[in-house]
Amino acid sequence: MDFHAPPKIPMSAPDLGPEEQAAVLSVLQTNYLSMGPFIQQFEDSFRAFTGAKHAIAVNSGTAGLHCCVRAAGIGVGDLVLTTPFSFVASTNVILFEHAIPVFVDVESSSGNIDVAQLGMAADDLMAGGERAKKWLPRGIEPGGKLKAILPVDVFGQPADYDAIQSVADRYQLTVIEDSCEALGGAYKGRKAGTLGDYGVFAFYPNKQITVGEGGMIVTNDDRAAALMRSLRNQGRSDGDTWLEHTWLGYNYRLDEMSAALGFTQMERLSELLAARARVAASYQEKLQDLKAIHLPQVGADCTDVSWFVYVVRLADGLDRNQVADALQAKGVPIRAYFSPIHLQPYMLKAFGYQRGDYPVTEWLGDQNMAIPFSGRMSEEQIDQVCQALWDVLG
Numbered sequence: 001m002d003f004h005a006p007p008k009i010p011m012s013a014p015d016l017g018p019e020e021q022a023a024v025l026s027v028l029q030t031n032y033l034s035m036g037p038f039i040q041q042f043e044d045s046f047r048a049f050t051g052a053k054h055a056i057a058v059n060s061g062t063a064g065l066h067c068c069v070r071a072a073g074i075g076v077g078d079l080v081l082t083t084p085f086s087f088v089a090s091t092n093v094i095l096f097e098h099a100i101p102v103f104v105d106v107e108s109s110s111g112n113i114d115v116a117q118l119g120m121a122a123d124d125l126m127a128g129g130e131r132a133k134k135w136l137p138r139g140i141e142p143g144g145k146l147k148a149i150l151p152v153d154v155f156g157q158p159a160d161y162d163a164i165q166s167v168a169d170r171y172q173l174t175v176i177e178d179s180c181e182a183l184g185g186a187y188k189g190r191k192a193g194t195l196g197d198y199g200v201f202a203f204y205p206n207k208q209i210t211v212g213e214g215g216m217i218v219t220n221d222d223r224a225a226a227l228m229r230s231l232r233n234q235g236r237s238d239g240d241t242w243l244e245h246t247w248l249g250y251n252y253r254l255d256e257m258s259a260a261l262g263f264t265q266m267e268r269l270s271e272l273l274a275a276r277a278r279v280a281a282s283y284q285e286k287l288q289d290l291k292a293i294h295l296p297q298v299g300a301d302c303t304d305v306s307w308f309v310y311v312v313r314l315a316d317g318l319d320r321n322q323v324a325d326a327l328q329a330k331g332v333p334i335r336a337y338f339s340p341i342h343l344q345p346y347m348l349k350a351f352g353y354q355r356g357d358y359p360v361t362e363w364l365g366d367q368n369m370a371i372p373f374s375g376r377m378s379e380e381q382i383d384q385v386c387q388a389l390w391d392v393l394g
């Protein structure tokens with residue numbers, strides 16, 4: 001055994017306490033393991049928190065985004081504007097319906113969709129012909145109908161929704177907000193998740209709240225909400241019996257244990273967000289003079305950041321793999337975040353993307369590194385991470 005090896009810091013950790021344990025146990029003492037009272041309570045907590053008229057619990061963020069794509073009427077050959085700097089789910093849900101993701105690059109400080117390019121892309125796609133072609137993936141002919149914009153609130157900061165909405169209004173596009181990383185974030189005082197037509201949150205264990213696996217859709221649209229409730233539940237609509245199915249649906253239901261856990265986490269939300277903000281502030285203070293990295297920047301319109309991950313950008317010329325190895329030896333893991341979607345093997349195969357197609361996304365993909373982050377980190381752990389970064393890069 002190596003007594004000198006530094007303790008290993010986890011990349012992330014959920015914050016669960018006795019309240020969560022009691023809530024999950026209470027479900028196990030009933031007969032209602034699915035479609036019981038906690039789903040309603042968990043959904044109510046989201047309606048109360050976001051102010052949205054409807055909240056629909058589902059069993060993953062991906063499932064929630066997929067329901068939104070269906071509710072927007074996106075189908076075979078339709079076009080959806082989105083970004084390649086995201087977790088793959090935001091693009092995959094478009095592909096599930098055989099629609100075509102049309103990528104727009106991001107702006108470098110936030111990693112959110114570049115709204116100037118978004119406007120140009122929408123204008124060119126609507127114009128069709130050669131103008132449309134330069135935005136479409138190789139081999140895709142112009143002619144698909146532009147239906148929606150799917151922006152991602154990257155790392156907890158909402159995108160620029162005033163600009164996005166003006167593009168959407170110009171061409172009657174639906175806006176699907178991927179707010180899976182932004183629970184508690186706000187844009188010009190408006191809550192993440194409520195900034196488009198539909199918003200989606202996710203509850204994997206590294207998110208601001210967790211239920212293990214789960215997600216939540218929020219919307220003010222009555223028609224879409226009814227459809228999404230039905231899609232979640234095997235396509236059964238109001239009035240359908242267990243074996244009647246109005247729509248082609250899915251089993252995207254969240255179980256009661258998860259809903260009980262989620263409801264309890266929502267009761268603690270402000271405490272959980274404050275703990276994450278404390279860790280982010282401590283990193284900011286201890287790393288701000290380290291010249292080899294750029295710290296996360298909070299945009300002026302982001303009136304509340306919800307810290308999801310802490311991603312720093314290595315200065316150009318520094319090799320992330322070498323840095324990662326040196327940090328690993330000091331017990332500090334890092335992750336590339338994000339790894340560009342257009343360069344994933346299945347995307348290269350389907351659409352023939354090449355390196356250079358989305359330069360800002362690729363640059364962030366090369367130079368970004370997420371460092372260990374959770375609301376549970378102690379000051380000693382934060383110090384260990386910062387000391388390792390100073391030792392390797394100072």
Ligand SMILES: *Cc1c(COP(=O)(O)O)cnc(C)c1O
Binds near residue numbers: 061086178215
């Ligand atoms: C977490 C996340 C999702 C959804 O993930 P699930 O694992 O399906 O819950 C979607 N988009 C982004 C950007 C995410 O970070």
